[in-house]
Amino acid sequence: MKRLRRRLRMTEIYSKSSAQKYVYVKYIGHITVATGRRAEVVSLEGIETILDILSKLEKKHPGLKELFMPQGGIFNSKTGIHLKRAGQPSVPISNEEQEIKDGDTLLFW
């Protein structure tokens, strides 16, 4: 019984950790002033592209999406977002369809 319970618990933990995916978001300069924090962790539920992340963060920090996409769907040149994946140098994002994966770090500046 104990072994069964332990196996159930292990599968539970295993499935939770593989189900929950996270992305680290960091802010610098005047974006820190806009959001009031330096970094936060955003869960990847229901999120596939950078546009989804911005829409999610807009609910928490009103006015943030306007800073990055004033025309509602096109990145402007007044701000920038960099994407860092494990094992690769960081690159700037210029396409709103850019896919975001588990473990990525996004730098909003």
Next chain:
Amino acid sequence: MGKRVFVFKELCNGCRNCEMWCSFSQRQQNEFNSSYSAIRIIRDIDETFDEPMVNCTGEGCPLNEEGEPICVEMCPTGALVFTNLEDACQKKIELAEKRRVQPMFKLIAPWKYPYPWTEWPKEGV
């Protein structure tokens, strides 16, 4: 009540834009020379502070489209305002309160800062 130039000296960064442009628009209007200017930036011998000294109602000054004298237009931090006494008092109180909660307003006036902002720190930075 009439308008005049009010000063918030804690926002002055000592750039002397006001001094230069005031001298430019006085007299023959073609020279940058601080002895013609109606506003001066005063510093002590070790330069520990910058304070604008001015006593001007904007008379004889070519006002721009927004009705501001040129010193107020060119000041980058918003340390100079051209308004009446009531509005200046309100602005001073607003500046003092906002400076306490957001350090960005040590560097620029809240009415000149164009981006969204929140109090700092918030929810464990």
Next chain:
Amino acid sequence: MIMLFGYKGKILRVDLAKKKIAKEDLPEEWMRKYIGCRGINDIILYNEVGPSVGPLSPENKIIFGTGPLEGTPLGMGRISIQTKYINKSIAEGSSGGDWGPELKYAGYDFVVIEKKSQMPVYLYINDDDVEIRDAEDLWGKDTRETNRIIRERTGIGNIQVASIGRGAENLVASSKVIFTLNHAGGRGCGTIMGDKKLKAIAVHGTGGVKIKDPAKFLQAYRELRKRWDLKDADDPLIPGFAFLSANFLLQFFNENCMLPAYNEQKGSIEGFLAPEDYLQKYVTGPKTGFCCPFPACGRRYEVREREYATFSGDEREGGFSIGAALVGVTSWSASLKVRDLCNKYSLDEFQVLYTIAWGMECYEKGIITKDDTEGIELKFGNNDAVVEMTEKIASREGFGEILANGSEEAARVVGKGSEKFLLTIKGRELETMNPRAVYAIALALAVCESGPDHTRWYPPYPPNPKMIPKDLAIPFDAVKASLPRSVEGKGSFVKWLYDSRAVLESIPTCVFATRGSLKVDMKPWLDAYNACTGSNYTMDEFIKVGERIVNLERAYIIREGFRRADDTIPRRMLEEPIIDGHIPPIGENLKVMIDDYYTVRGWDVNTSIPKEEKLRELDLDFVIDDLKYLR
């Protein structure tokens, strides 16, 4: 004497040995061909300080130069100091502050210091009254005290003083000149000034600067102000730099692994300095240079922590806080203290930091021991060691004696393979810009005539191709140039950077104000220059002035013996990757880029000597004879 607008038309020549002052007229040909500031400094140096003059001999000259827009709000107080440095190349630096405008108001464009003085002296300029005064009791005092004493002694409260401190008096390599307390400029010129025993230059003026076409000047300035507007600016670095200046790049570089951490071994640092902490704890208000259009390009700070005694001041250059990653310093109060010391003793913080970082790497790898450093633990992250070592370098005590001559000389003394860790180009230390991450920086650093100097080609990131106005013809491919790690199109991009910055530094104006589309759009500055002086340059002629200045500088160092082999970057950038950023070393790409650059420039690809057709095209015929027999 025709009425001059913008210029004052006078050169002040000061002979320190005979204690004589002479006032010369500025030749009109120079104003037309080289504009001013850095350009005219170059031609004076080319004509009068040739290959036969030793850098530490009395025949060497120091030139303090201003331009036509100095003293106006567009000049932003920039001046250029130039001399011939110990490594035989040009030592040039630019600085801000109120000193340059005050020199214009006194009635002079240039000050040329000649010969050497036996005893310490200082130069006093008050409109027409120019004197060389005794400074024996000031020798040994730091720059703050000198400023205060001269102000009290002359009785003029706002006299502007350019002085040197203990570091330059002791001939520490690469020392600077400090302009009114906290503006520093002229890497290397402080050493020569200390050699000539000139302690300070104090200037006071009551005149002004006249403008030929005031309405057009105001219009050009308003147009520029619109491009610098915080709300509408089309460059993400404008809001960042407007409030935090280069400190903004700290976190940006740290995340992208571009920081020069631990003597450039890695790209990011543990516990880096967060600008928000700085803003919260230490900043008291904004403080900028003369007529800066940004609210807080510099900040006043106050430190009350016990371990670094209470002091206050103002800073605007985060080059120090980025450089703090070199030595692993992770506390704001320690880095502010070192910066304060560098300004008091007129040391160059890049030279100090890079040399100490080299020393730290040698210590950690066992090449030098605690006996050599007399008990100081030179390990990365040791804040107290950095502060103590800075003091020792300024007074040339103990291990500081070895470090004070620069890291190349120190490597020669220490030996044992320590040359592998050097980060120098043409004998001068680097300037915290990372060549492996952005190839345009690598090319620009390699071909710079005066050793590493970032104001000659700043900023090295082309603007977003979508933001360039469609009718603007630019001489490089913006899309190719914007890719950070590709070799294509870099030659013409870096040529554009050098030419446009050369003319901008000659007007003069601040190159940090060129952001967004202003990096490629020179029209507002051309309009302002034409409106100020009454000349009628076209855009081609304007850029040609810049090209002429760069070719003249290249001819100068060719005459001194520099060739293509000296145009390179440190071994670490060519061979080692940035481990934590997964960025490869540059390797063979540098050779390809340099070939491309020389071809676009019209220079010989093997020797970098400018070809005859190019010199004739630029009206530099007198240079052709000098270079004819050189290979």
